[in-house]
Amino acid sequence: MTTTDHSVPTPAPLRHLMRLLVGSCALLPALAIAGWDELNMPVGVTDLSADVHGLHMRIFYVCCAIGAAVFGVMIVSMFLHRKSRGVKPATFHESTKVEIVWTVVPLLILVAMAVPAAKVLIKMEDFSDSEMSIKVTGYQWRWHYDYLDEGIAFYSALDAEQNLARQRGADDALEQFGDTYLREVDNELVVPTGVKIRFLNTAADVIHSWWVPDLALKKDAIPGFINENWATINEPGVYNGKCAELCGRDHGFMPIVVRAVTPEEFQVWADEKRAETLAAIETQHDPRDLPTLLAQGESVYGANCSTCHQAEGQGIPGMFPAIAGSDIATGDIDAHVAMVLHGVDGTPMNAWSGALTDAEIAAVVTYQRNAFGNDTGDSVQPLDVRAARSTALNAATEFDMGVTQ
Amino acid sequence: MSSTGANAYYVPHAARWPIVGSIGLFVFFWGFANWLNDRPLGKETFFLGAIVLVVMMFGWFGDVIRESESGTYNNQVDTSFRMCMMWFIFSEVMFFAAFFGALFYARTFSGPWIGGDGGGGAPVTNELLYQGFSYVWPTNGPSSLGGDFQQMGWFGLPLINTLLLLTSGVTCTIAHHAIQHGDRKKMVRWLGATVALGFIFVGLQAYEYYHAYHGLNLKMSSGIYGSTFFMLTGFHGFHVTMGAIMLLVVMLRGMKSHFTAKNHFAFEAAAWYWHFVDVVWLGLFIFVYLL
Amino acid sequence: MTTDSSHDGVVHHAPGEHHDHDHDHHGPAYGLMRWITTTNHKDIGSLYLWFSLIMFFIGGAMALVIRAELFQPGIQIVDPMFFNSMTTMHALVMIFGVVMPAFVGLANWMIPMMIGAPDMALPRLNNWSFWIMPFAFAILLSTLFMDSGGPAGGWTLYPPLSLQMGDSFAFVIFAIHFMGISSVMGSINIVATIFNMRAPGVTFMKMPMFVWTWLITAYLLIATIPVLAGAVTMLLTDRYFGTSFFSAAGGGDPVMFQHIFWFFGHPEVYILILPAFGIISSIIPTFARKPLFGYDSMVYATASIAFLSFIVWAHHMFTTGMPLAGSLFFMMSTMLISVPTGVKVFNWVATMWRGAMTFETPMLFAIGFVIMFTIGGLSGLMLAITPADIQYHDTYFVVAHFHYVLVPGAIYSIMAATYYWIPKWTGNMYDETLGKWHFWISTVFVNVLFFPMHFVGLAGMNRRIPDYSLQFADWNMVASIGAFGFGFSQLLFVWIVIKCVRGGKQATDEVWEGARGLEWTVPSPAPYHTFETAPDITKYAVR
Ligand code: HEA
Ligand code: HEA
Ligand code: CUA
Numbered sequence A: 001m002t003t004t005d006h007s008v009p010t011p012a013p014l015r016h017l018m019r020l021l022v023g024s025c026a027l028l029p030a031l032a033i034a035g036w037d038e039l040n041m042p043v044g045v046t047d048l049s050a051d052v053h054g055l056h057m058r059i060f061y062v063c064c065a066i067g068a069a070v071f072g073v074m075i076v077s078m079f080l081h082r083k084s085r086g087v088k089p090a091t092f093h094e095s096t097k098v099e100i101v102w103t104v105v106p107l108l109i110l111v112a113m114a115v116p117a118a119k120v121l122i123k124m125e126d127f128s129d130s131e132m133s134i135k136v137t138g139y140q141w142r143w144h145y146d147y148l149d150e151g152i153a154f155y156s157a158l159d160a161e162q163n164l165a166r167q168r169g170a171d172d173a174l175e176q177f178g179d180t181y182l183r184e185v186d187n188e189l190v191v192p193t194g195v196k197i198r199f200l201n202t203a204a205d206v207i208h209s210w211w212v213p214d215l216a217l218k219k220d221a222i223p224g225f226i227n228e229n230w231a232t233i234n235e236p237g238v239y240n241g242k243c244a245e246l247c248g249r250d251h252g253f254m255p256i257v258v259r260a261v262t263p264e265e266f267q268v269w270a271d272e273k274r275a276e277t278l279a280a281i282e283t284q285h286d287p288r289d290l291p292t293l294l295a296q297g298e299s300v301y302g303a304n305c306s307t308c309h310q311a312e313g314q315g316i317p318g319m320f321p322a323i324a325g326s327d328i329a330t331g332d333i334d335a336h337v338a339m340v341l342h343g344v345d346g347t348p349m350n351a352w353s354g355a356l357t358d359a360e361i362a363a364v365v366t367y368q369r370n371a372f373g374n375d376t377g378d379s380v381q382p383l384d385v386r387a388a389r390s391t392a393l394n395a396a397t398e399f400d401m402g403v404t405q
Numbered sequence B: 001m002s003s004t005g006a007n008a009y010y011v012p013h014a015a016r017w018p019i020v021g022s023i024g025l026f027v028f029f030w031g032f033a034n035w036l037n038d039r040p041l042g043k044e045t046f047f048l049g050a051i052v053l054v055v056m057m058f059g060w061f062g063d064v065i066r067e068s069e070s071g072t073y074n075n076q077v078d079t080s081f082r083m084c085m086m087w088f089i090f091s092e093v094m095f096f097a098a099f100f101g102a103l104f105y106a107r108t109f110s111g112p113w114i115g116g117d118g119g120g121g122a123p124v125t126n127e128l129l130y131q132g133f134s135y136v137w138p139t140n141g142p143s144s145l146g147g148d149f150q151q152m153g154w155f156g157l158p159l160i161n162t163l164l165l166l167t168s169g170v171t172c173t174i175a176h177h178a179i180q181h182g183d184r185k186k187m188v189r190w191l192g193a194t195v196a197l198g199f200i201f202v203g204l205q206a207y208e209y210y211h212a213y214h215g216l217n218l219k220m221s222s223g224i225y226g227s228t229f230f231m232l233t234g235f236h237g238f239h240v241t242m243g244a245i246m247l248l249v250v251m252l253r254g255m256k257s258h259f260t261a262k263n264h265f266a267f268e269a270a271a272w273y274w275h276f277v278d279v280v281w282l283g284l285f286i287f288v289y290l291l
Numbered sequence C: 001m002t003t004d005s006s007h008d009g010v011v012h013h014a015p016g017e018h019h020d021h022d023h024d025h026h027g028p029a030y031g032l033m034r035w036i037t038t039t040n041h042k043d044i045g046s047l048y049l050w051f052s053l054i055m056f057f058i059g060g061a062m063a064l065v066i067r068a069e070l071f072q073p074g075i076q077i078v079d080p081m082f083f084n085s086m087t088t089m090h091a092l093v094m095i096f097g098v099v100m101p102a103f104v105g106l107a108n109w110m111i112p113m114m115i116g117a118p119d120m121a122l123p124r125l126n127n128w129s130f131w132i133m134p135f136a137f138a139i140l141l142s143t144l145f146m147d148s149g150g151p152a153g154g155w156t157l158y159p160p161l162s163l164q165m166g167d168s169f170a171f172v173i174f175a176i177h178f179m180g181i182s183s184v185m186g187s188i189n190i191v192a193t194i195f196n197m198r199a200p201g202v203t204f205m206k207m208p209m210f211v212w213t214w215l216i217t218a219y220l221l222i223a224t225i226p227v228l229a230g231a232v233t234m235l236l237t238d239r240y241f242g243t244s245f246f247s248a249a250g251g252g253d254p255v256m257f258q259h260i261f262w263f264f265g266h267p268e269v270y271i272l273i274l275p276a277f278g279i280i281s282s283i284i285p286t287f288a289r290k291p292l293f294g295y296d297s298m299v300y301a302t303a304s305i306a307f308l309s310f311i312v313w314a315h316h317m318f319t320t321g322m323p324l325a326g327s328l329f330f331m332m333s334t335m336l337i338s339v340p341t342g343v344k345v346f347n348w349v350a351t352m353w354r355g356a357m358t359f360e361t362p363m364l365f366a367i368g369f370v371i372m373f374t375i376g377g378l379s380g381l382m383l384a385i386t387p388a389d390i391q392y393h394d395t396y397f398v399v400a401h402f403h404y405v406l407v408p409g410a411i412y413s414i415m416a417a418t419y420y421w422i423p424k425w426t427g428n429m430y431d432e433t434l435g436k437w438h439f440w441i442s443t444v445f446v447n448v449l450f451f452p453m454h455f456v457g458l459a460g461m462n463r464r465i466p467d468y469s470l471q472f473a474d475w476n477m478v479a480s481i482g483a484f485g486f487g488f489s490q491l492l493f494v495w496i497v498i499k500c501v502r503g504g505k506q507a508t509d510e511v512w513e514g515a516r517g518l519e520w521t522v523p524s525p526a527p528y529h530t531f532e533t534a535p536d537i538t539k540y541a542v543r
């Protein structure tokens, strides 16, 4: 553990600190000033999220009232019934009557809380009549969205620039991102407003959890299982969320951005997206020269592999093997491609066949074989990868472009 | 010893075996973990630890037996031992409960869910992830892990084993009655029968496993069925082995004229353990084999 | 705050009024072997307590690594992987290495004295229960130095993530088995002691609350630790022996692990609080100079909490996609636990009511406990409300909840117990002024540390992350300042304890003016062997 230079310039640190200290000493008043809303659960933009928020406030006030009553009695007692005031202790030590009271009254309070809670819960679990289904798959560490009816599918990961800035030792100022730090993605999930959308959560590797507070949605994405969830968004806007279940090293860096637009806008977007994907499919197997492959490979590596194999390909001894000088990355090309396609069972090295296109795999393999001093001079073409997919002993899953052609 | 009064609660001093036991367990676990990770000397360390543990048990129980035979323990100490054994067995019950729980959960929740049966996301799980897979117990899952296999039937070996264990329960009780009447010879004889039945059970189970692997293609890795089958019966088999060894030790002690009609806690402890193993087997027979 | 000596609760007897009852031929041996081979419940109690204190600093140092990294947004100090293993290890060390051993240590010291027993029922086993702990933690902590790093999947060890751990995986699993053996043996010993070793006349309904709460805790341990052992065994075989308990491909289910884990895990959190309830129920009557209000209902409430704790586990899993009926059931059963817990809180308040209170350090910690535990309990109640919990789950709101019940809850009770009984253990009074300083500094900082977490949690900061968006920066900085303040003020505690062990004002036998119970009838320090013959309990108040 070495303390590297703080990458974040602390703005006027002293003033900052003072404000905080004063704030924390007088927490409650400070809250009123700081604006309660920023520190509370958002009301959100669906009927359900408003219900949940209402429920939250209601139970919060009940708890405050109970706390105030209990602590109030304690404080009064501590003031009145202290030896220094010369009181003689009473000797009573039971009373069936009050004990029944303080068993029954809390019970009644609980019932008063449970009934509205059950109502909201029942509403939440009503999955009928959804008009649109999106399959959400968690990967280490990004999301895959599959619009089951529209035939669109894509990955969504932390914005590349932020991904660089958040690395340890990077000295970018985080302030440049302002409120969006760790909240922006490369591909937003675009959805229409006013439509009951069914989300189908699952995962490819470990458990993730798809959480968007403004939609009051949080449901685990469990490998091998699909969980349902739904939302009808009332207002257009951009809603942020995060992966909420510990999913490994970069769990903190799996943001979600939902952009809700009107149904008309959504249609336009969907058509564009589909056309874009089709174009990419058409050209995906075109041959590329080495510099192009290397350039693409570097970015694929940075986005997908460097979290484990590290930026300089040095790996983390004992956990993630180095790519630099690796027998596989300097040896047989086919073995290298197969390794990336299939991964290694029972290790964090996942099969990438479903997550990367032929072109991306070609690029990243080429990159690994030429970077970090692995100067093999080899290059791999997308067509080679396609060939490898079909010849591989247990054929790798096709990369799912999501477009039904 | 300080506890002068004949009836005082015996508090041992300067216990040397526990630290040996701790070191033994440490070496044992350390070795096992290294072994599993294919690190050098893992296996050797593991066995070294096991040996230390065996030595510890001999030493520790040896001390206790000597103290017991020399009349150091009063009735209250005896009660402590009884409670200790009772709650130890209860903790073992809970250990098995975890595995039975896994079996029930897999059969009633996760299996049907994958098969598309149930509320929530079950139908869509089956539709999108496991198209065409329908759930029937026993299963090795949608990926057919370990390949096609056959279920282990209840008739035949398992039934024979059930009868063996039930019989051993009876022989054990006869032995108990014998020692309660002070008939040590009879006790040893019936205990011998019990131990023999126990070891035959273990032998038959080993054969059953052999048959499962080579005849039925049923392995640990045969999905959830293989997992629950082998873990439940395996841990049970291990407990039978331990129980049989305990009974064997009691029998040998009986041959050395230990135990009287009144004082035979070691016998009872082993017998309780044996009955516990017996009851677990009945659970296994019903839930793993029959249903 | 200094004590006005005419009002403090200390009974001033002339020192040395009692003759040393230790006419035993075998007082403590000397040197290292004394501690390694001891079968004396007081020695073993001390060993547990020292062990726990050391572990508190290790686990706390890990927490400080977490808080240092979270001081500012961005990643400054540790790799995210190491951060995750700090989170994981911090929790494992604090729960299994600090709170549980401290409670067992207190049980060892106090239970035999409270029920008039010569020692624990099975002294040799008792020795083993303790001497397992250092070895188990040696294994656990050693994983931090392995190439693969320590466990980084959270203390809950959810598969499939936990199966991705490097070589350290097997070591962690075995360390848990190892500690489990210790806990189960320790609990069996306590059960046997309480059932079998009570002095004649100490009936069940005369036992001090601490004994009762421990009896029930011991049952929770015996019933749940083996389940944890089973769960981690399944992890082990999934990883190394090809089973597929937790993999859908083979017909298993990762969520199944969560069910089994929380079947252990939820009773476990009551294991971490019931003995605390017992301690508080001993301290408050003493300093209120008034018998505990509602003893019977306290006993029944404790038993109800323990019973209910077995049927609420899935409240940790509301987002895993449970059927509606399941969610409703677990929501309501969880809410129900508030009722018996409320009974306890109300009984404590009623005990204080119209007493004649003084506020020595143990009482301060006890009152701090009642207030801050209640805050944590009420946020727990909010978490129980399923639709709301779906939003709270895995955010810092949960972190705030459980730290309120664990730090100013369980940890405070342990501190309170130490101040309360240390005069009996050492024969010396601790430094009251320093004790009060310790309380006030800790209490200010612990709230600065954990209170803001409620808000960042509600505002959307999830747990187990090494870096966060800039919106959360302010309150994280506050929390980190609180953490360092709280952490370093615990050095004061260590100093007070050491000072007290080495000397100080001679304590009387009764120590506290309002104290009742057998432990106050023996000399201070308590002789190496107490009650070799059963005390005549008609002469004393047992509770
Ligand atoms: C000492 C430990 C301890 C204790 C005592 C408790 C006590 C309670 N806990 Fe907590 N809990 C934890 C430790 C503890 N918890 C931990 C460690 C976790 C996180 C684990 C992890 O994920 O890592 C957790 C998580 C946790 C969750 C899961 C949150 C999530 O992950 O989404 C829930 C949900 O229901 C919950 C609920 C409760 C409830 C209802 C109580 C109740 O027992 C509280 C009862 C007390 C009161 C209610 C206050 C006093 C009562 C009154 C003054 C009477 C008046 C009251 C009424 C009228 C109702 N806890
Ligand atoms: C009894 C249990 C217990 C206790 C006492 C504590 C005590 C503390 N805990 Fe923790 N904590 C948990 C149980 C506990 N915790 C659990 C169960 C989790 C969940 C883990 C998971 O998600 O898997 C958790 C998680 C957790 C998190 C969330 C991590 C995350 O989600 O990423 C944080 C963050 O602030 C935190 C902080 C602290 C702090 C600051 C303290 C302070 O009270 C600590 C006080 C500090 C000291 C006592 C340090 C003293 C040290 C020095 C003065 C330095 C000198 C050093 C030496 C001499 C060696 N804890
Ligand atoms: Cu994905 Cu956390």
Ligand SMILES: [Cu+2]
Binding pocket: C265, C266, C269, C312, C313, C315, C316
């Ligand atoms: Cu719980």
